[in-house]
Amino acid sequence: MPMTQKQIIANLRGIFPPVVTPFNRRGDIDEKRFEENLRKYAGIGFGGMVVSGSTGEMPYLLAAERLRLVELARPIIRPPELLIVGTGFESTRETLRVSREAVARGADAVLILTPNYFKSRMDSATLIAHYRSLADQLPRPVIVYNIPPFTGIRMEPQAIATLARHPNIIGVKESSGDLQYLKSVLRAVPRGFRVMTGAAQIILEALKAGSVGGILGQSNFVPDLCIGLYEAFSRGQIKLAGELQQRLMPLVHKITMPYGVPGIKAALELCGYAGGNPRPPLLPVNTAARRVIQSALREAREGLAL
Numbered sequence: 001m002p003m004t005q006k007q008i009i010a011n012l013r014g015i016f017p018p019v020v021t022p023f024n025r026r027g028d029i030d031e032k033r034f035e036e037n038l039r040k041y042a043g044i045g046f047g048g049m050v051v052s053g054s055t056g057e058m059p060y061l062l063a064a065e066r067l068r069l070v071e072l073a074r075p076i077i078r079p080p081e082l083l084i085v086g087t088g089f090e091s092t093r094e095t096l097r098v099s100r101e102a103v104a105r106g107a108d109a110v111l112i113l114t115p116n117y118f119k120s121r122m123d124s125a126t127l128i129a130h131y132r133s134l135a136d137q138l139p140r141p142v143i144v145y146n147i148p149p150f151t152g153i154r155m156e157p158q159a160i161a162t163l164a165r166h167p168n169i170i171g172v173k174e175s176s177g178d179l180q181y182l183k184s185v186l187r188a189v190p191r192g193f194r195v196m197t198g199a200a201q202i203i204l205e206a207l208k209a210g211s212v213g214g215i216l217g218q219s220n221f222v223p224d225l226c227i228g229l230y231e232a233f234s235r236g237q238i239k240l241a242g243e244l245q246q247r248l249m250p251l252v253h254k255i256t257m258p259y260g261v262p263g264i265k266a267a268l269e270l271c272g273y274a275g276g277n278p279r280p281p282l283l284p285v286n287t288a289a290r291r292v293i294q295s296a297l298r299e300a301r302e303g304l305a306l
Contacts (some may be wrong), residue, residue, distance in 0.1 A: 003079050008108050008141055011080045012194045013212040014047030015139050015226045017219040018055040020265055020282050021069065022276045029065055031072055033274035037220075038076045040273065045227040047213060048082030049073065052110060054150065054175075054198075055217040055261055056114070058086045060279040063098045067105055073134045074106035082255050084203040088113030088145060092130050098140055109141045111173060116151035116175050119142070124159035135168040142168055147175035147198065161188035174197050186210045200226070207233045218251045221267040224299065247300045254296035266293050 003011070003013045019041070041049060051073050052058045052066040058305040061069075067125030070085050085107040087099040092115075099110045112134060115122060137141045144163060148154040154176065172189075172220045174182050181203070186195055186209055196213050199207040203214045207230070219226035229244035255263045262285045263277050268275030270293065277284045285293065 001047070002106075002109075003082075003108060005141055005168075005170070007080070008082060009194065011047060011082055011194075012109070012143075012171055012196075014045075014234060015213055015219050015223075015230050016047050016050050016082075016084065016196075016215045016216050017041060017223065018050040018053035018198075018217055019073075020220055020268060020275060021052070021056045021061065021065075021279075022274045023279055024276075029068065030274070030276065031068075033276070034069065035072055035076060037274050038073055042076055042078070042081065043225060045231070046081060046219070046223065046224060047079055048213055050083060050084045050086065050107070052086040053084075053111060053215065054086075054147065055220065055264055056086065056263060057279050057282070058088075061284075062087075063094070063101075066098065067101050068125045070102050070105040070137070071088075082108045084109050084111050084143065086111045086113065086145070090115050090117050092133055095130075096134055097139055098135065099142075103138065103140045107140060109170065110138065111143045111145050113145040114146070114151055114153040114155060116153045119152050122153050124156050124162075125132070127153075127155060128159055128162055131163050131169060131242055132166060135163075135166050138168065141170040142166075143170060143194075144172040147174060149177065150176070154225055157181075157184045157188040160185055161190070164189040164193040170194055171196060172210075175199060175215075177201060179209075182206055182211065183209050200248050201258070203248070204229065204233065204241055207241075217256055217264050218248060219262075220264060221271040221273060221297075223252065225304070226302065247304065250299045254299075255293050259289055259293070263289065263293055266290050267297060268295060270294055 171194030177199035265275035
């Protein structure tokens with residue numbers, strides 16, 4: 001039985017992996033390997049999973065491919081874990097169409113990227129109208145996705161606060177990596193609105209400031225480290241959480257930042273998960289980069305006992 005909106009809001013907390021999309025040699029989605037990853041993640045302490053997010057190579061997926069991933073994921077991701085699906089397109093019309101289809105296939109909530117092609121026109125009034133229109137017409141909750149490093153669009157905190165008053169807009173994934181900006185969003189939004197970070201380098205400080213969790217690319221390949229940090233913070237073990245935050249830093253600075261999705265996919269393979277090559281025009285990392293990634297993984301895990 002589908003969760004109610006109240007249940008979805010209550011469970012929108014903790015760590016969520018924005019799962020990768022493995023491809024086969026023909027460049028098509030490798031459905032079997034995608035499902036294998038999800039089965040490894042299910043029930044280990046995640047709040048849920050995000051399908052067709054940025055780490056899932058969302059911009060390179062056809063609408064039909066995004067929807068197929070929902071069909072594959074829904075039988076594996078069981079309540080109370082949430083299935084969140086990236087459904088943002090440039091137009092309100094296509095975003096609405098794909099969001100409705102994703103919900104019909106079992107999405108608990110949709111994660112909608114800010115439109116960004118016509119950047120100069122994407123002011124607060126335009127973005128508020130876009131998200132309100134979607135939230136008015138969708139039967140499942142909307143999560144706003146703000147990622148200025150990729151889109152060039154940085155939503156005004158007050159615009160997010162305005163959207164937070166809509167009953168069907170329940171949260172924001174804030175991926176600027178700017179802690180002060182995140183704090184300004186937290187100060188602006190009403191109590192109960194779910195603010196999550198997409199930046200592992202500030203996850204602990206974000207939690208201290210009032211964020212409810214993180215959608216972290218690193219959690220794809222070191223789930224125990226990311227979940228352990230969140231759980232330590234939740235138990236009040238701030239020193240342990242701080243130590244785990246420090247272990248995340250080489251993964252951010254030596255894998256995610258320099259190599260992006262190709263680096264994350266290489267790390268997955270090195271950690272025993274399905275990664276594979278990214279979809280062109282992205283290129284896989286070279287041998288030298290793989291050595292750097294392997295070294296960073298060893299550095300993060302050295303002496304770790306979770």
